[in-house]
Amino acid sequence: MKQSKKHLSAILAAALLGLAGLGFSTQSQSVSAAQAGEVVTVNYVPGYGIALWNSPQADHTFLGRTLGHGTAWKVFDVKTVNGNTWYNLGGDQWIDGKYTVDGQVSQAPSAPDHSNQANAYPWGQCTYYVKMVAPWVGSYWGNGNQWGASAKREGYTVNNTPAAGAVVSFAAGQLVGNWRADYTYGHVAYVKSYNAWNNTITITQGGMGFSNPTGPNTQTIGNAKAFTYIHR
Template sequence: MDNKKSKKILSALMLFVLSLMMFVTTGRQRVLADDVAFVGQVSYVKGYSIRVYQVNGTGVASTDKLLLDGTLWKVFGSQDINGVQYYNVGGNQWVQAQYIKKYIAPEIPSWDGKSYVTVGYEPGYGIAVYQAPGFGNTLVSGLYLQNGTTWKVVGQRQVDGKTWYEVGTNQWVPADNVVPGQINATSVKLSVPYISQYTPVYAPWGCAGTAMAMLIDYEGPIVDLRTVQDNLPMYPTPGGQKGNVYTGVGFGYVINSIALTNYAHRWNNNVRNVTGANTETIKNLVLTGHPVLYYGYSSYQTDTNRNHCKVIVGYDNGNFLIHDPLYFSANDGAGSGGTRKLGYNNGYDNGAIYWSNLSKFNHEYAGSAMTIK
C-alpha cells in the first residue's frame, strides 16, 4: 500500500472516531421542527407541574419556569440529550418528552345557534378567555369579555367537575362568571311572584330589597321580607342605601347593584350582576328563563335619578312584562301610585304588573341590572 493511500485511510478513520467521540460525549440529536410540530398537553400529576430546561452546550440546565399538568403548549422540535428526549416549547425552553402527550381536541356537541352565555361578573370589568377549558391553560392574549355582554355558545365541556363554554374557536370561559341559557321561544312569561314593598312589610323606600326578593323567590329559597329590609346594607357601607327603608329619613339613593348582588348571595349565590347589558341582552336573558332586576324610575319622582328597582318577568313582540313593587297589590292598575300624590302621571305610574314597549324601556334603563342563573 502506498504512502498516500495509507494517509487517506488514516484520515478517514480518525474522522470517524472523532465523530463517534463527539456523539458519545454530547449525546445530542436534533430533530427538525416540521417533523414533530404539534400541540402537546402536560401529562404529569394533577395539581403539579413539570420543569422547563435550557439547553447549554452539551447538557441541560434547570430554569424557574414550570408547566402545570393539563395545560397545552405548542411543540416545535425535539432532541435527545444523554439518552433523554426533550421537546422544545418555544425559544430555548425544553421539557422532558415523557410528560407531554399529543393533545386531541374533544368532540364538540352539535349546537343549534340558540344557546347563549351572558357575562355576570362585576360592572366595568371583563372575564378572561382561555385557549382550552381548564384554569391552568393559556389565556387568549388581550381578550376579555365585558360584563353584561352576550355570546353564542358553540361548545361545552366538563373539566375537573366545572363546566366550560366555548364562545369562539379555541375561546373558552368558565361557567362561574356567566349566565347560560337557550332560546326556545319568541315570547315568555316567567313564574316570578309579585311582591309589594307596602305589604306585608311596609317599606316605601325598600324597593331594592323587595325586587331582590322577587328575583330570589323565582328560584328559591323564599326570603323573609322583614329580614331583608332590616339588614339591607346602608351608607356608609360601600354601595349601601342612603335613607331609612321604612321612614325615608335621610334618603339620598338606593343601594347600588354591586352591593345588592353581594347582599343577595346571603340567600342564593346564583344571583349575578349583569350591569352593562343592552336591551337585546336583557331580552335574551328573559327568553332563556332569567328574570332581570333593573334600576329605573318610580311613579313618585320628579327628577331623573334612577332610584327605583323593578323586575322584568316576560317578553312578547317588542314588549317587556314588568313587576313594579311600589303598589299595594298585584291588581293595582295604572294611575294608582304616584299620580295620586303628584296630581299627574309622570309616565311611570303604570300599575303593579304592566307591559312596556322597548322604546319606553330604553328611555328609562341606563345599564344597571341583575339576574339569577
C-alpha cells in the first residue's frame, strides 16, 4: 500500500512521561496487532501525549510532536522491533504501540441533564432563580459557592472562561460588582452575555437582597475571568 505523505497536525502537550531509556535492536518484521488500515487510540495519561518518531529503530529521532491521550489515528504499517510493536501513521511518522489500544475509544458520557428535576432550592434564593432559568442544573448542588465543585463531580465543564449561557458561581465574600456575595453561602447567577473587549459579563440573578427575589435582576460586572463558570 502506498503510504500517505500528509503530515499530522501538531499537537501541544505539557510533557513526555516515561519515554526515555528504550533500547531496540535493528531487526524488524511485520506483526499482526492492529493491521494497516485500522485505527489505534492513544492510551496514555489524560492531558499528556506520546512521542512521534521518524522510525521504529533504535537510532530514531523525535519529530518534536506528541499525540494526545484519547486521540485516534489510522495505521499505515505495523512493525516490531525487539518484540515491541510500532505503528506507522503515514510517511516517516511512528508511535510506540504499547501506549495505544486497538480501535477508537468511545467518548466519555456527557454530563446529566437535570431539566426534568423539580426545583428543590428555597424560594427567593439565588439558587432557586438559576434553576428556573437554567433547568439543566442540578437541584441538589448545595449553596451558590458549592455549585462549581458539585457540577464538576457530575462531569460538567467548570473553569474560569466566561460564556453566554453558562452559570457563574461566586465564592463566599467575593465581589459581585459593587457588593459582596454572602460570606457563608456565596452566590450564583446566569450569564446573559460576555464582552471580551472589556472583560465584563451581564448576569441575571435572584435573591432575597433584591427588590424582586425571584428575578430577573440584571447586572453587568467586570473582572469576569475571576469567577467560576459551569458550562452545559
